[in-house]
Amino acid sequence: ARDKEFDRIIGLEKGSDDYITKPFSPKELVLRVNNLMRRVYRDEDKYLSVDGYDIDENQRTVVEGSTQIELTTKEFDLLMMFVNNRGKAFPREKILEQVWEENYFGSDRVVDDTLRRLRKKMPNLSIKTIYGFGYKLG
Known part of the structure; x- marks a missing residue:
């Protein structure tokens, strides 16, 4: 021994x-x-707090106060892309690449539609539109 x-x-x-x-x-x-x-x-454990929302990355949940916000898989993936790159601006094509990966062959407007739904579900989230370029959080 x-x-x-x-x-x-x-x-x-x-x-x-x-x-x-x-x-x-x-x-x-x-x-x-x-x-x-x-x-x-x-x-x-990955717990984050952004704009009044509590995010549990492992459980893939978002809570505001005592209310859980139901997000689709792509809405959550889009949210996490912005949260993990706060302040960084992304063009629509880069968002498609990172969130939908190479296996998506539809319109790039899917980014706008998903972002619109995310903003509706999480109105306090500070995702900004950068005219002629894309989007960023913060």
Whole structure:
């Protein structure tokens, strides 16, 4: 069993999150694993607040106050593109590329239609139209 301080330091320097020496109690091991899992999953949670809306990126939900706002998949994807690039302006073609990807072959007006629905559902969202160019949040 490697229970010397030197061994523990080497293990931690090599990237270990924790180090436990033998003999150990099963209860201690379970508690250490649970603590590690709690830290890992807490770090992965993506909660954002934008213009009075609370967004949970993992659950793909938007809440205003106590009211959940129902968004379609593309409405949510469009929202997240703007939220993750706040202040950056996008032309319609770039939005199509990022949100609808290359497999979309319809009209580029789908961006305008989806944005219109998003603005109707989320009127406080500050998505601005940049005349002759495209759109940006903020």
